[in-house]
Amino acid sequence: MSEQPPARPVAVDIRGLGIHYDLRLTKRTTIKGSLVGLLRRNRNAPTHFWALRHLDLQMFHGEAIGLIGPNGAGKSTLLLALAGILQPSEGTIAIDGKVSTLLTLGAGFDQELTGRDNIALAGAFLAIDHVEMDRLTPSIIEFADIGPFIDAPVKTYSMGMKARLGFSIATAITPDILLLDEVLGTGDQVFRARSQARVRELITRARVVVLVTHDLSYVTEFCGRAILMEKGQIIHDGDPAETVDLYRRRVRESKLLAEGDAERFAKPAAPTPATP
């Protein structure tokens, strides 16, 4: 396979993608809410919210792509769509390869089960052959590096341990397309360095990595391409440094434009105190 950009095969081809949420369903989780909604139906109130609309995007083998943008820009929705968790409302996503997700780490673990049991369960959920999973388990445990805790229930784990185990599982299965949502900042310094090395290794194996993060330093450091999203649209797509610059500029502008609203947008730095 050639390393030249024009010759690289397309791994993900998104055309005219739109994803909407039905506000009538998402805003009410009780029957009472729905009944009240029926009675006081405001004819002008929007029933749908388009988290993404008219999105065209191609990703190539060997790319590490950073997705940046303010909260509610549609970054996470895009990741969920790539993972097949959210079905497109319109448009298509063509994917060449197996997708692995690493979204909010550890949220999927069964608290009562041991780390080891959770590895097996995760394998079953991800539809990985159990023979393959048995083969991978030792390396997953080794990389997670949580010692004897592997045989203790996950509810006894610290956040960092859960994150390490989750990261270890998601990256052990060598996915063709790896989706990471705010995960590189987790764990201690040592694990962070190792996880970064692992992501680099995955990238060099001609896999696609899509990284959603609020820590812009990761984007410039890791990614060969960055995409800035706002309100479900792609604003800019290109060189990471350039895109990050543009994002910072836009954040400053919106700050000046709407001082009152600034709080909402002024979170380019990660909420966790990430020391570069």
Added chain:
Amino acid sequence: MATLSEPAAGTQLTPPAHRGIVRLTRDGFGDMTGRWRLVRYIVAADLKRMHADTALGQLWWLLDPILQMLVYYFLFAVIFQRKTPDFLLFLFAAILPWKWFTTTVNNAMNSIVVRQGLIRQVQFPKIVLPAAATVAETFSFAIGLIALAFLFVPYHERLSIWVLAIPLIAVVQLTFSLAVAIILAAANAFYRDVANVMGHLLRLLFYISPALYALWEVPNEGLRTIMLLNPFTVLLTAYRTVTWGTETVHHGTRPDFLALGIWMVISMVLVVVAVAIFKRVEPTFARIL
């Protein structure tokens, strides 16, 4: 380099296409059989978790139904001075399968909601969750049958070959429970009220089913006929007939196979409908949870 289980090259994600009931049902059953290993793992996880934090651990599998039976026994035999012969067996034959049904409904109903974190992280057929809850509770029922077997030590004169029909009756109940489990799991994902309503509905269903009493004790004949519309009238009576007997026969005897057959057919239709409805709303789960 690792070889992947599924060379999923060329996956195409598109908006959900409109599928008819046949297609939906076939997809749903395909999910359950195709991901049988996943169902097994979830069942194992559920079973492991059930009494994980208790000192007596696995013993609770037996203690739970026995203690529940003793509560009712105390109420009816001691306080109300009920004269039904071999009352303990009479009671247990119906309480045990009823407990199986309520725990199945409760666990299946919450199966989608408790794994919402996972549903937003991994793409997998969600129907395995209520299916696994149903299977897990079936194990717990099977262990309860051991307690029932012990009851035949004092009541051995009631034991007959018909006790072997229990698995047959259980299949009818399992089919009916699976339909209810699948429907309620989906409904509860949309409206959490379902769980609250079901708590009361199940209690009502229990009292209108012949569990604490027998069908022949209902004085009004018209009422008895109406009660046959309740599957648990047929099921609980059948369990009791093969273990305890009837008003006139004082040992296990032949159950009403016609009524059981009718409910088997109805339950199978219900499962098809439930699976189709579940598959229809499944893509919405990740958006609303």
